[in-house]
Amino acid sequence: ASDGTTTVDPRVPVVDISALPPVSVPVLRSMELAREHGPAFLQRLHGREMLLVSSLELVEELADEERFTKAIGPALQNVREFTGDGLFTAYNDEPNWARAHDILMPAFALGSMRTYHPVMLKVARRLIEAWDRRSAAGLTVDVPGDMTRMTLDTIGLAGFGFDFGSFERDEPHPFVEAMVRCLDWAMTRQTRNPELDHSERDAAFRRDADYLAGVVDEVIAARVASGAETGPAEDLLGLMLGAVHPVDGTRLDIENIRNQVITFLIAGHETTSGALSFALHYLAKHPAELRRVQQEVDALWGDQADPDPSYEDVGRLRHTRQVLNEALRLWPTAPQFSREAREETLLGGRIPVRPGLPIFVLTTMLHRDPAWGDNPELFDPSRFDPEREAARSPHAFEPFGTGERACIGRQFALHEATMLLGMLVHRYRLIDHCDYRLTLKQTLTIKPDGFTLALAPRTPAP
Numbered sequence: 001a002s003d004g005t006t007t008v009d010p011r012v013p014v015v016d017i018s019a020l021p022p023v024s025v026p027v028l029r030s031m032e033l034a035r036e037h038g039p040a041f042l043q044r045l046h047g048r049e050m051l052l053v054s055s056l057e058l059v060e061e062l063a064d065e066e067r068f069t070k071a072i073g074p075a076l077q078n079v080r081e082f083t084g085d086g087l088f089t090a091y092n093d094e095p096n097w098a099r100a101h102d103i104l105m106p107a108f109a110l111g112s113m114r115t116y117h118p119v120m121l122k123v124a125r126r127l128i129e130a131w132d133r134r135s136a137a138g139l140t141v142d143v144p145g146d147m148t149r150m151t152l153d154t155i156g157l158a159g160f161g162f163d164f165g166s167f168e169r170d171e172p173h174p175f176v177e178a179m180v181r182c183l184d185w186a187m188t189r190q191t192r193n194p195e196l197d198h199s200e201r202d203a204a205f206r207r208d209a210d211y212l213a214g215v216v217d218e219v220i221a222a223r224v225a226s227g228a229e230t231g232p233a234e235d236l237l238g239l240m241l242g243a244v245h246p247v248d249g250t251r252l253d254i255e256n257i258r259n260q261v262i263t264f265l266i267a268g269h270e271t272t273s274g275a276l277s278f279a280l281h282y283l284a285k286h287p288a289e290l291r292r293v294q295q296e297v298d299a300l301w302g303d304q305a306d307p308d309p310s311y312e313d314v315g316r317l318r319h320t321r322q323v324l325n326e327a328l329r330l331w332p333t334a335p336q337f338s339r340e341a342r343e344e345t346l347l348g349g350r351i352p353v354r355p356g357l358p359i360f361v362l363t364t365m366l367h368r369d370p371a372w373g374d375n376p377e378l379f380d381p382s383r384f385d386p387e388r389e390a391a392r393s394p395h396a397f398e399p400f401g402t403g404e405r406a407c408i409g410r411q412f413a414l415h416e417a418t419m420l421l422g423m424l425v426h427r428y429r430l431i432d433h434c435d436y437r438l439t440l441k442q443t444l445t446i447k448p449d450g451f452t453l454a455l456a457p458r459t460p461a462p
């Protein structure tokens, strides 16, 4: 159409949400709209359009990399204001994406987790010390808050040798507070009324973004000054400073490295901490599942007071891993990802889509597709039994996105989260002291809001 909007098949619902009041958890509204308008509808917001897609059938088509690719839609363009050409927000055809991807891929292969394992364990023990202290004093624990401390310290140390020391602080590290405000700016900027003045918020955002860049520049400068970048690449920063591209021999430039560090700090902690928090929530609510996970860890670590999980142990925690998967099915903590057509085409044989139209996959709805059976709201880790998994489309479960732009940190997240979850259920009884009712908090990623647990040491199994 001449006004820049899409000509849609009349059977595709068009929903203009510009007049609706802004909501604090956009994913819930998208889910509601999808329930009302079906597996594909065109959403308009202040003249901008995006297609929202929920069904497995359509997502399988969108996963075809010949026809579709990652879109940097409005939300990611906003994040790009502070992560630039880092992996997550780089355009597909930007040379720095492929360069960084090729250089960093080996650092994220499953085998590389052996390198990060000791650091992950060290930080897991910081969390356990903090939880022991609180439970001994009869205090409850702030689950999402402490999971975020744990994942941030882990990616800081494993990635860049930078210690946020989060467990020694009552308030989050200022870096985290600035990062959360930047993410909030990126999320709410999309829904702004264009007629109002937003310059004050934009200036505050700019200050936060400059602060993030400043902190990271100091970390990089310290590493360069130490001369360590010429040594073996024992963490991501060392790798980025030292590595040359395997084929063309180029290196990452300093500005790109800064963008990658900010990207990894953001992408590498909020999502994993949310996944752990949801998993603990479901375990606290499902004693039979909790018992099953406890049996698994007891079989490995018996009644040792302080087990020393090995790298191999983490691979043996199959049921623990299924619990995490099931938590990520119900609440994929990066609740959507976007695609766009490489050329004009018909999605599902009926919906005209063109390059430039962002197509959002509502992962929360995909994960409730009829392919999951009659009771998709039910927490049931046996959905991830190997036989049942093999019988399902690989695209029915996409918490890490799809294609070559899928999550590079998947193994990192799963190793870190599986180990910690195993250690926690081995050590504590999880007491749902306030009969917590799940509510979500969204800052692009989602997590349980205000979720606390009381803890008690487990008595050794008879």
Ligand code: HEM
Binding pocket: 070, 087, 088, 089, 101, 155, 263, 264, 267, 268, 269, 271, 272, 275, 332, 333, 334, 336, 337, 338, 398, 399, 400, 401, 402, 404, 405, 406, 407, 408, 409, 410, 412, 413
């Ligand atoms: C990309 C989810 C943990 C680094 C993605 C994407 C998703 C995702 C859905 C694709 C986004 C898109 O298509 O636009 C998750 C979840 C995690 C997790 C649910 C935890 C449970 C991590 C960790 C790291 C990480 C621990 C780093 C250590 C990245 C990066 C990208 C990415 C760099 C961009 C990859 C590229 O485009 O080349 N993640 N992630 N993520 N993730 Fe993760």
